Amino acid sequence: MQQHRALILRSNRFLGSSLVNKGLVSSGDLEAANEKFMEAIQSPELLRNASILTTLLYDLKVLDEAKLLEHIVEEHGIGLIDLNYVELRSLRPMNVDISLCWASSTIPFDKVEDTYMVASCYYISAPVVKYWEELLDGKVVWYGASMDSINRGLERLEEIHSAEDAAAAAAEEE
Amino acid sequence: MAYSVLILDDDRDFNSLLTDIFEQADYIVTSLEDPIEAVEVFTNTDYDLVVTDHKMPEMTGAEFMKVIKKIKPEVPVIMVSGYLENDTIRELIGEGVGGVFLKPLNIFSLLERTAELIEEAKKTQQSPQLAEDAEGDAAGSDGSLGFGFRSFPCKSQASIDFAERLYNLRNFKSTLSLIGEPGTHFRLICEDIRGFYESEKEHFIYLSAGSFDAEQVLSMLAAAKAAGAERVTCVLLEVEAMSEDQKKLAASLPKCDGLFESIETPLRTIFCVSGDLDSLFDEGLIDENLYILMGTAEVRVPALRDCPSDIAVMAQQMVVDIIREKGLGSVSRFEQSARDFFRKHTWDHNYAQLRSTVRQVMETNPGDVLTLAALTAAVQVSAAASPRARFEAHLSSTRVDYVRAASILFGGDRLKVSNFFGTDTGVVEGVLK
Numbered sequence: 225m226q227q228h229r230a231l232i233l234r235s236n237r238f239l240g241s242s243l244v245n246k247g248l249v250s251s252g253d254l255e256a257a258n259e260k261f262m263e264a265i266q267s268p269e270l271l272r273n274a275s276i277l278t279t280l281l282y283d284l285k286v287l288d289e290a291k292l293l294e295h296i297v298e299e300h301g302i303g304l305i306d307l308n309y310v311e312l313r314s315l316r317p318m319n320v321d322i323s324l325c326w327a328s329s330t331i332p333f334d335k336v337e338d339t340y341m342v343a344s345c346y347y348i349s350a351p352v353v354k355y356w357e358e359l360l361d362g363k364v365v366w367y368g369a370s371m372d373s374i375n376r377g378l379e380r381l382e383e384i385h386s387a388e389d390a391a392a393a394a395a396e397e398e
Numbered sequence: 399m400a401y402s403v404l405i406l407d408d409d410r411d412f413n414s415l416l417t418d419i420f421e422q423a424d425y426i427v428t429s430l431e432d433p434i435e436a437v438e439v440f441t442n443t444d445y446d447l448v449v450t451d452h453k454m455p456e457m458t459g460a461e462f463m464k465v466i467k468k469i470k471p472e473v474p475v476i477m478v479s480g481y482l483e484n485d486t487i488r489e490l491i492g493e494g495v496g497g498v499f500l501k502p503l504n505i506f507s508l509l510e511r512t513a514e515l516i517e518e519a520k521k522t523q524q525s526p527q528l529a530e531d532a533e534g535d536a537a538g539s540d541g542s543l544g545f546g547f548r549s550f551p552c553k554s555q556a557s558i559d560f561a562e563r564l565y566n567l568r569n570f571k572s573t574l575s576l577i578g579e580p581g582t583h584f585r586l587i588c589e590d591i592r593g594f595y596e597s598e599k600e601h602f603i604y605l606s607a608g609s610f611d612a613e614q615v616l617s618m619l620a621a622a623k624a625a626g627a628e629r630v631t632c633v634l635l636e637v638e639a640m641s642e643d644q645k646k647l648a649a650s651l652p653k654c655d656g657l658f659e660s661i662e663t664p665l666r667t668i669f670c671v672s673g674d675l676d677s678l679f680d681e682g683l684i685d686e687n688l689y690i691l692m693g694t695a696e697v698r699v700p701a702l703r704d705c706p707s708d709i710a711v712m713a714q715q716m717v718v719d720i721i722r723e724k725g726l727g728s729v730s731r732f733e734q735s736a737r738d739f740f741r742k743h744t745w746d747h748n749y750a751q752l753r754s755t756v757r758q759v760m761e762t763n764p765g766d767v768l769t770l771a772a773l774t775a776a777v778q779v780s781a782a783a784s785p786r787a788r789f790e791a792h793l794s795s796t797r798v799d800y801v802r803a804a805s806i807l808f809g810g811d812r813l814k815v816s817n818f819f820g821t822d823t824g825v826v827e828g829v830l831k
Contacts, residue, residue: 233679233686233689233690234676234679236690237690237693238693240693240694241693241696244694251694252571252572254694255573255694258690258691258694259653262686
């Protein structure tokens with residue numbers, strides 16, 4: 225996760241500013257979330273869920289996620305997706321590091337020809353969008369997703385990768 | 399409370415100058431060039447004062463005044479003119495003119511007389527109903543923005559948005575970040591924020607890379623507390639130019655951590671940064687703590703090129719300031735082509751460049767009309783001497799820091815401060831203003 229430290233800082237900073245600018249959280253609440261975020265990011269092991277969004281949603285309970293998603297749909301005109309209903313596949317063929325997905329709360333969940341379908345709960349954070357679009361050569365169709373949907377999706381992907389690793393190890397032993 | 403003034407002058411340039419002068423003095427101005435139209439507008443609108451030229455083609459100022467005095471005799475009128483016979487002046491006074499000013503104008507006398515006349519008129523008109531109205535106005539109205547704002551004339555959408563955003567954030571809890579381009583006039587902007595609060599118990603202290611250390615902060619806070627401060631806003635200028643130790647201090651100040659643990663007075667911090675924050679972060683000039691801390695309430699100050707309609711007005715205000723500083727009587731004004739140039743030039747070093755350019759123009763061409771040629775020559779000089787301009791801006795800013803610090807240490811006693819610096823109280827007043 226340390227390799228994504230700059231992206232984590234930048235994306236969370238932008239996300240916080242955007243939430244305040246859109247009137248979705250107050251600057252006082254963001255201030256409290258920033259403090260927790262800095263504690264998380266400065267801990268010896270960078271917590272993989274060091275996220276202002278997590279703090280605002282689950283710790284401080286000051287952000288209405290439904291309003292955030294509604295804002296994304298209305299202002300940015302992108303669709304929403306619940307990854308719980310999507311059959312996820314390994315990220316390895318796409319050459320995507322799962323730690324990057326954790327760092328940016330974003331999952332490329334499908335690829336049709338050269339176009340990637342990417343779900344994120346950080347869509348309103350410009351650095352996240354820019355980073356992924358550069359990584360995937362601009363061929364991205366974006367979807368908004370809830371934090372819970374992304375987190376569970378990432379856990380499932382980790383299971384998929386673990387199963388792949390186990391299968392590879394077993395094949396090597398044979 | 400902002401008063402409204404109707405300005406009538408068929409000379410477009412002079413009308414524009416008068417408009418600038420009154421707008422800078424926080425009046426709400428309607429400027430018209432046609433007396434017939436002015437009568438109609440005056441009839442249908444409430445004004446606190448009328449300023450009119452005398453010599454106009456369709457109707458003289460005296461005739462215009464007679465007409466409007468029949469409609470609303472209570473509204474005071476000031477006459478401005480290039481030349482008037484003594485008999486005409488006597489006649490005008492007989493007709494009830496509140497003041498007669500001959501060109502070139504002494505704008506300070508003009509504004510002083512304006513304020514007097516409005517005050518007199520208000521006293522005369524005072525009634526319970528009027529008092530109630532005035533109270534309502536005071537609560538919500540000060541110019542077209544609805545609040546006082548001087549660092550930008552707010553004639554462009556970018557500066558209007560900026561002013562409104564700043565006003566909406568005025569009750570920020572702990573930190574506010576102002577991010578601007580090099581040469582941005584952060585101090586004046588912070589003075590506007592200061593002006594949002596009516597209470598004298600709101601104190602602002604200013605610290606820059608040259609003056610920011612824990613001891614200085616604590617001593618200034620103690621002085622502010624002794625002067626009755628109930629809350630102090632600490633403005634940190636040039637954060638990007640601070641040393642590593644100063645940046646660590648800057649990050650601990652809003653939380654009152656470490657060396658600031660003893661602070662009891664409620665404290666807020668405004669960070670002022672020149673440059674792109676992300677680039678500064680990438681370059682290691684802003685550390686992680688500050689980078690995140692500055693994101694809590696962040697406002698981008700528009701560059702001058704984003705507010706083209708503001709620039710000529712700002713320049714004219716600078717001219718007025720220089721004239722005041724030098725004690726000159728008449729107001730120089732930029733010719734129309736020069737005003738157009740202000741709008742089109744990019745002003746890469748923003749306010750600092752504009753200020754040094756206007757100073758240069760006034761040094762070399764202090765006549766009544768400031769020409770485009772003088773302006774473009776000054777821009778070239780200013781561009782060639784930009785390091786000097788930056789040093790001058792820095793020295794000017796430091797001078798204000800020192801005078802403020804001395805004022806706090808001497809409990810606001812201007813005489814002691816002026817004795818300390820070996821100057822007169824007028825200079826000290828000027829710097830503190």
